[in-house]
Amino acid sequence: MMKNDLYPVFLKVSKLNVMIIGGGTVGFEKLSFLLKSSPNANVVVAAKEFSKDIIALAKVHKIPLMWRPYTSNLLHKQHMVIAATNDLNVNKEIHYDAKQKQLLVNVADTPDLCDFYLGGIVTKGNVKVAISTNGKSPTMAKRLRQFFEEVIPENVDDLVENLNIYRRTIKGNFSEKVSRLNKLTQSFILRTND
Ligand SMILES: C[C@@]1(CC(=O)O)c2cc3[nH]c(cc4nc(cc5[nH]c(cc(n2)[C@H]1CCC(=O)O)[C@@](C)(CC(=O)O)[C@@H]5CCC(=O)O)C(CC(=O)O)=C4CCC(=O)O)c(CCC(=O)O)c3CC(=O)O
Numbered sequence: 001m002m003k004n005d006l007y008p009v010f011l012k013v014s015k016l017n018v019m020i021i022g023g024g025t026v027g028f029e030k031l032s033f034l035l036k037s038s039p040n041a042n043v044v045v046a047a048k049e050f051s052k053d054i055i056a057l058a059k060v061h062k063i064p065l066m067w068r069p070y071t072s073n074l075l076h077k078q079h080m081v082i083a084a085t086n087d088l089n090v091n092k093e094i095h096y097d098a099k100q101k102q103l104l105v106n107v108a109d110t111p112d113l114c115d116f117y118l119g120g121i122v123t124k125g126n127v128k129v130a131i132s133t134n135g136k137s138p139t140m141a142k143r144l145r146q147f148f149e150e151v152i153p154e155n156v157d158d159l160v161e162n163l164n165i166y167r168r169t170i171k172g173n174f175s176e177k178v179s180r181l182n183k184l185t186q187s188f189i190l191r192t193n194d
C-alpha cells in the first residue's frame with residue numbers, strides 16, 4: 001500500500017507573506033479555506049479580474065486585491081504563493097519563478113507542481129486536525145473533514161485548557177511531569193501502552 005509521506009506543519013500565516021494569484025472559483029476556494037482556519041492570515045490576492053464572491057470575502061477580511069496580470073515582481077518578499085489562474089502556462093511560469101526565489105509554491109490544478117497541499121481542516125478551539133489524501137482525492141479529504149467535525153467532541157478544548165492549567169502546576173523534573181500527565185490522561189483512549 002502506498003503511504004502518505006508528506007510532513008504536516010502548522011504555519012503561523014499571520015507572520016508569513018502569502019500571495020494568491022487568480023481571483024476566480026479556485027482563488028476564492030483557497031482564500032476562503034485559508035481565512036476560515038486563519039482569519040488573521042497575511043495574504044494578498046492578485047488577478048486580472050475578480051469574482052463577486054472573492055471581492056465580498058476580501059472586503060470582510062480587509063484582504064488587499066491587486067488588479068493586474070501576473071508578473072514575477074508580485075513574488076517579491078513573499079514566503080508562499082498559490083497559483084490559481086485558469087491559464088496553465090501562467091501557473092507554470094509562477095511555479096518556475098517561485099522555485100527561482102526558493103518560495104513554497106502550490107499550483108492548485110497540478111499536484112506535481114506543488115511543494116505543499118492545502119488540506120481538509122477541523123478546528124475545535126485550540127485543537128486542529130489537518131487531513132491529506134496525498135493529493136489523490138480532495139473530495140475524500142472534505143468528507144473526512146466533515147466526519148471529524150462530527151465525532152471530535154466540542155468539549156475537547158475544555159480538556160486541553162484544563163490540562164494546560166494542570167501542566168503548569170506540576171512540580172518536578174521533565175520525566176516526572178510526563179509520567180503524571182500520562183497517568184491522568186490514560187482513560188482518554190481505550191487502549192494504551194504508556
Ligand atoms: C492536490 C490539491 C492541491 C491543492 O489545492 O492544495 C488539490 C487538487 C485538486 N482539487 C481538485 C478538485 C476538488 N477540490 C475539492 C476540494 C478541496 N481540495 C483540497 C485540496 C487539494 N486539492 C490538494 C490535495 C489535498 C489532499 O492531499 O487530499 C481541499 C482539501 C483543501 C483546500 O482546497 O483548501 C478542499 C476541501 C476542503 C474542505 O471542504 O474541507 C473538491 C471537492 C469539493 O469542492 O466539493 C474538488 C472537486 C472534486 C474532485 O475533483 O475531487 C482537482 C481537480 C480539478 C479539475 O478537475 O480541474 C485538483 C487537481 C488534481 O487533483 O489534479
Ligand SMILES: NC(=O)C1=CN([C@@H]2O[C@H](COP(=O)(O)OP(=O)(O)OC[C@H]3O[C@@H](n4cnc5c(N)ncnc54)[C@H](O)[C@@H]3O)[C@@H](O)[C@H]2O)C=CC1
Binds near residue numbers: 021022026049069
Ligand atoms: N485545485 C482545485 O481545487 C481545482 C482546480 N481547478 C483548476 O484550476 C484552474 C482555475 O480555475 P477557476 O478558478 O475555476 O478559473 P476562473 O476562470 O474562475 O478564474 C481564473 C482567474 O485567473 C485569473 N487570471 C487568468 N490569467 C491571469 C494572469 N495572466 N494573471 C493574473 N490572473 C490571471 C483571472 O483573472 C481569474 O481571476 C483551472 O485550470 C481548473 O481546471 C478547477 C477546480 C478545482
